[in-house]
Each structure stands twice: as C-alpha cells, then as structure tokens.
Amino acid sequence: MAVDHQEGTSPSPGDRPVTGDLFDPACPTRELLDRIGDRWTSMLVKVLAHAYPGECGFAELRRAAPGISHKMLSQTLRHLIDDGLVSRRVEAAVPPRTWYSLTELGRTLDEPLAAVRAWAEANMPAIRDARRRGR
Amino acid sequence: MAVDHQEGTSPSPGDRPVTGDLFDPACPTRELLDRIGDRWTSMLVKVLAHAYPGECGFAELRRAAPGISHKMLSQTLRHLIDDGLVSRRVEAAVPPRTWYSLTELGRTLDEPLAAVRAWAEANMPAIRDARRRGR
Numbered sequence: 001m002a003v004d005h006q007e008g009t010s011p012s013p014g015d016r017p018v019t020g021d022l023f024d025p026a027c028p029t030r031e032l033l034d035r036i037g038d039r040w041t042s043m044l045v046k047v048l049a050h051a052y053p054g055e056c057g058f059a060e061l062r063r064a065a066p067g068i069s070h071k072m073l074s075q076t077l078r079h080l081i082d083d084g085l086v087s088r089r090v091e092a093a094v095p096p097r098t099w100y101s102l103t104e105l106g107r108t109l110d111e112p113l114a115a116v117r118a119w120a121e122a123n124m125p126a127i128r129d130a131r132r133r134g135r
Numbered sequence: 136m137a138v139d140h141q142e143g144t145s146p147s148p149g150d151r152p153v154t155g156d157l158f159d160p161a162c163p164t165r166e167l168l169d170r171i172g173d174r175w176t177s178m179l180v181k182v183l184a185h186a187y188p189g190e191c192g193f194a195e196l197r198r199a200a201p202g203i204s205h206k207m208l209s210q211t212l213r214h215l216i217d218d219g220l221v222s223r224r225v226e227a228a229v230p231p232r233t234w235y236s237l238t239e240l241g242r243t244l245d246e247p248l249a250a251v252r253a254w255a256e257a258n259m260p261a262i263r264d265a266r267r268r269g270r
Binding site: 033034105116118 | 164165167168169171172173174177178216217218219220240243244246247248250251252253254255256258259261262264265266268269
C-alpha cells in the first residue's frame with residue numbers, strides 16, 4: 001500500500017531549510033511535534049493565548065497549570081523561548097520580575113493545539129467507553 | 136489575570152464522564168493529550184488515515200515509520216486499540232497475519248493532528264531561525 005511521504009522538513013547544511021520527509025528519522029519536524037504535542041506545552045500555550053497580547057508571571061503560570069513542577073515549567077518555557085514561541089521580559093523591579101508572553105508565531109500555534117484539545121474533550125467519553133470495554 | 140478553565144474532563148465515579156477542568160491534575164483528557172500528541176501516534180494515524188478504510192500490516196506500518204522500534208510500534212498500536220482509535224483483525228492464514236485500520240473515531244483524529252503537523256511543517260523555518268539566533 002502506498003504511503004504519502006509529503007510532509008516534514010529535513011535538516012540542511014546551511015540556512016535554508018529543505019522541505020522533506022516527516023518519516024525521515026532525522027526530520028526536525030518530528031522533534032518539534034514531540035515538543036508541541038506535550039501536555040504542558042499545550043496547556044501553557046492555551047494560558048498564554050488567553051492572556052495575549054498580555055503577559056503572565058511565572059507564579060501565575062504555575063497556578064494556571066496545577067501539577068506542573070517548578071523545573072518542568074522552567075524547562076517548558078525555555079523550549080518555547082528557544083523555539084521563538086514565547087518571549088521573556090525581565091522587569092527591573094526589586095526583586096526583578098520576569099514576564100512571559102506569546103510571540104506572534106506562538107499565537108498561531110494556539111489554533112491547531114486548540115483543535116486537538118477540542119477533539120480530546122469531545123471524544124473522551126467514547127475513549128473511556130473503549131477502555132472500559134477493553135478491560 | 137483570569138484564566139479560562141472551560142476545557143477538559145474530570146474523572147467521575149460511574150459511567151458518566153463529567154466535563155471538567157483540563158487543568159485539574161486528575162483530568163483524563165490530559166493523559167489523552169499526552170498520548171495523541173506523541174510523534175509516533177501522529178505518524179501512525181497519518182499512515183492509517185491515508186489507507187482508510189483499508190488496512191495496513193505490521194511490517195508495512197513499521198516501514199512507513201522508519202526509526203520506530205518493534206516494541207514502540209507494538210505499544211503505540213496497543214494504546215490506539217485500547218482507546219478505540221484502531222481496530223485489529225487477525226487473518227487466519229498460515230502464519231496468521233494481523234491487520235490494523237483506523238476506526239471511525241480514529242479517522243476523526245486525523246484532522247486535528249494534520250493541523251498540528253501542517254503548522255509544524257509551515258513554521259519549522261521560523262523556529263529553526265529562532266534556535267539559531269538563540270545560540
């Protein structure tokens with residue numbers, strides 16, 4: 001059976017990304033999918049999208065995502081910043097305060113992630129039924 | 136800052152799932168997001184959606200997702216089956232052959248996942264730029 005291999009990007013030696021094969025093990029889009037598919041990323045993007053174009057403080061983000069550890073929140077924010085999806089602003093107060101907001105690029109990620117969250121929400125009852133039948 | 140807490144499902148003591156809070160640590164939708172957000176799930180749903188309503192064999196799925204181990208493919212398929220997203224059919228041949236296909240529910244998952252894949256694909260160049268600038 002033929003399989004469609006159209007999506008994805010492959011690493012290229014210079015500046016120019018080359019559209020390639022999502023199924024290529026070296027495809028960076030796969031790494032990106034792992035990052036943006038993760039539950040904490042999805043939750044933080046949702047919270048920050050709600051505040052957009054406003055900012056949220058670290059403590060506020062932590063309160064909005066109960067269950068996230070300090071370390072996991074720092075790490076998830078670091079990845080979002082590295083990927084250009086979140087920007088970080090340090091306010092010269094005493095003590096200094098740090099603020100986080102979605103970049104324009106990050107804001108565009110909320111729409112597809114919201115579609116996945118909405119699917120999960122809408123179909124959770126059917127999935128719980130399937131799990132119960134499988135027991 | 137107010138945070139929208141409308142999405143998600145909370146566990147309920149009986150058969151009836153209760154719409155609840157995605158940010159509740161016990162929310163099963165969060166567990167589901169982790170599963171469906173994972174790269175292999177996204178890839179397998181894509182491959183099976185392409186074949187839909189046809190079936191794919193194990194070896195064919197493995198070829199279509201280079202880099203996936205035998206164990207990871209088995210485990211991902213097991214989760215998809217448990218969640219009612221994939222069905223498994225054993226063909227009484229010698230040796231028996233096993234076929235996998237998306238259920239109707241599984242087919243509906245391809246659309247939101249395709250939106251995330253498309254976002255990742257379209258924005259990978261901007262993200263690679265951000266990573267390069269961050270170095």
